[in-house]
Amino acid sequence: MLLTYAAAAPGKSALLLGASGEVGRHLLQELLQDPQFTRVGEYGRRVTPADKIEVGKGKLEQKTVNFDKIEEAGLKDGKWDVVYITLGTTRALAGSAAAFEKIDREYVINAAREAKVDDPSHQQRLVYCSSGAANPHSLFLYTRSKGLTELGLAGLGYSETIVFRPGLLTDTQRPDPRFMESLLQRLFNLRSSWVTDYAIPTTGVATAMRIAGELGTAKLPAEAKATTAGGDTPFTLIDNLGIRALANDSTDDCMSQWLEVTGTSSELGKCLAECVLERGHIIVATLRNPTDLNSLKAKYPPEQLLVLKLDVSRNDDIAAAFTKVQEVYGRLDVVVNDAGYNIVGEIEDTPEEAAHKLFDVNFL
Numbered sequence: 322m323l324l325t326y327a328a329a330a331p332g333k334s335a336l337l338l339g340a341s342g343e344v345g346r347h348l349l350q351e352l353l354q355d356p357q358f359t360r361v362g363e364y365g366r367r368v369t370p371a372d373k374i375e376v377g378k379g380k381l382e383q384k385t386v387n388f389d390k391i392e393e394a395g396l397k398d399g400k401w402d403v404v405y406i407t408l409g410t411t412r413a414l415a416g417s418a419a420a421f422e423k424i425d426r427e428y429v430i431n432a433a434r435e436a437k438v439d440d441p442s443h444q445q446r447l448v449y450c451s452s453g454a455a456n457p458h459s460l461f462l463y464t465r466s467k468g469l470t471e472l473g474l475a476g477l478g479y480s481e482t483i484v485f486r487p488g489l490l491t492d493t494q495r496p497d498p499r500f501m502e503s504l505l506q507r508l509f510n511l512r513s514s515w516v517t518d519y520a521i522p523t524t525g526v527a528t529a530m531r532i533a534g535e536l537g538t539a540k541l542p543a544e545a546k547a548t549t550a551g552g553d554t555p556f557t558l559i560d561n562l563g564i565r566a567l568a569n570d571s572t573d574d575c576m577s578q579w580l581e582v583t584g585t586s587s588e589l590g591k592c593l594a595e596c597v598l599e600r601g602h603i604i605v606a607t608l609r610n611p612t613d614l615n616s617l618k619a620k621y622p623p624e625q626l627l628v629l630k631l632d633v634s635r636n637d638d639i640a641a642a643f644t645k646v647q648e649v650y651g652r653l654d655v656v657v658n659d660a661g662y663n664i665v666g667e668i669e670d671t672p673e674e675a676a677h678k679l680f681d682v683n684f685l
Contacts, residue, residue, distance in 0.1 A: 334360040335534065336401040338432050339408030341367055343490055344450050347527035348407060353377025357535060362399050364432075365408075388428040396436040400443060403534040404436045404479075407450045411463070418462055425466050430473040437477055447479040448534045450526065453488040453561055475556035483533050484550070488561035489520040521561055525568035532567055533559065540599075542567070591617075598626060607631035607642050 335352050339345040340363045349369060352361045354376050361381050363369060368383040386394040408429050415421035433447060449471065454461075457468035475482045533541060538557040541547050546563035549555050559567065591614075598604055598621055606614055607629040614628050629645060631638045 332359050333357055333402045333535070334362070334399065335403045335405060336362040336364065336396065336399055336436055337405045337407070338364055338429075338436075339406060339450075340365055340369055342407050342409065343523045344487075344526045344530070345407035346373075347524050348405060348530055350375060351527050351531040352405075353381060355531060355535070358403075360399075362401065364394060364396065388424075388432065391428070391431050391435050394432075394435065396432065397438055399436070400438050400440075401436060401445065403446045403448065404433060405448045405530060405534060406433060406474075407530075408432070409450070409467075421462065422466050425463075426470045426473065429470050430477070433474055433479075434477055437479060444480040446534060446537055447474060447477070447482045448485070448530050449474055449482065450485050450487065450530060453486045455484075455486055471556060472551055472554050475551045475554040481538055482556040483538060483547075484556050484558050485526060485530055485533075485564055486558065486560050487521050487526045487564055490523050490526070491520045521565055521568075526564055529559070529564045529567040603627075605629065605646055 335358045337345060337349055337352065340349040346369065349361070349363055352358050353374065359380055361377065363381060363383045364386050366385065366388065368385060371378070374381065382399070384394065406429055408424075410421060410424045412418055412421040415424055429449070433449075437445060451471055452464060452467040454464045455467035455471055456464050457472055459465040459468060471484050474484070529545075533545070538547060541559075544563070544566035545559055546566065548558050548560075550558040594604055594606055594614075594617065598617065603625050604621075605627045606617075608614065609630065609632050611628045611630050614626075617626060618628060629642055631642045633639065
């Protein structure tokens, strides 16, 4: 049996609003490097210069938009699978409380509304970068605006809305450093546990957001500590500790890979397939009797699990399977050979034909 997996379905598209910000610029690079996203849109008041794009230029669509006339930007036309929003500002940068709320909340909600397609059969995921202290009832303008924005986004009717509430961002490269950020960084450095609990690098937030957008709430690892918030307008919430865990776990569990395993009809092979599927990866499973995996086919959608017939002792079957994998995914990263069986008995009593068959399966 042959099995192939990846972190998310191929051909996904992602729209990023706010790529010029601290988290957004890292998230853009994450999306462009991820082979699971074959189309990435960067829409904003300004877009990233070409010389700042390290990889993935061929799949990048850039468009300068006027958020005051966002309905003219044609965001729906992209039919985006995942909409990422890292757009935001501060009162100081905006110039007034009214201008801040317009940029930080109205622009965000209106843009998300325009990006949502009218086709109910098209599942769309919304991922928003908020603030650790967001609260719609807060006495403070910044945190209240973030909390109200969360509720506004959750009420738009996306298939699911995932909100990130990071703590203090520790590796910012702002031209004008924020006083409170500088002060808190010095304070947190006095105790390492404070850094872990209440701070996180912008690169970590970007990585975790990319992963959540790929996997969705149902397939997030337990380490992400995802909860439901929002009351009557529910959304998935991931706090600073969950963001850290998700970002740190990405190297082993969430980076895009394709795995090929033979012998998945056996207990070990089938167990490996189930483990990989549970982590949200894509499987192309091949075996002599595809009906042996009917239970898995019933549990997972065809976009995640593809079952093909293959006898590993037949060269034409092997060639056909690899050709199909190449057509569908275009690459293969890891091969695990678990196909095999044994004959119990004395060597001298083993028929030559049976010995040849055993050797063909187990070694060739």
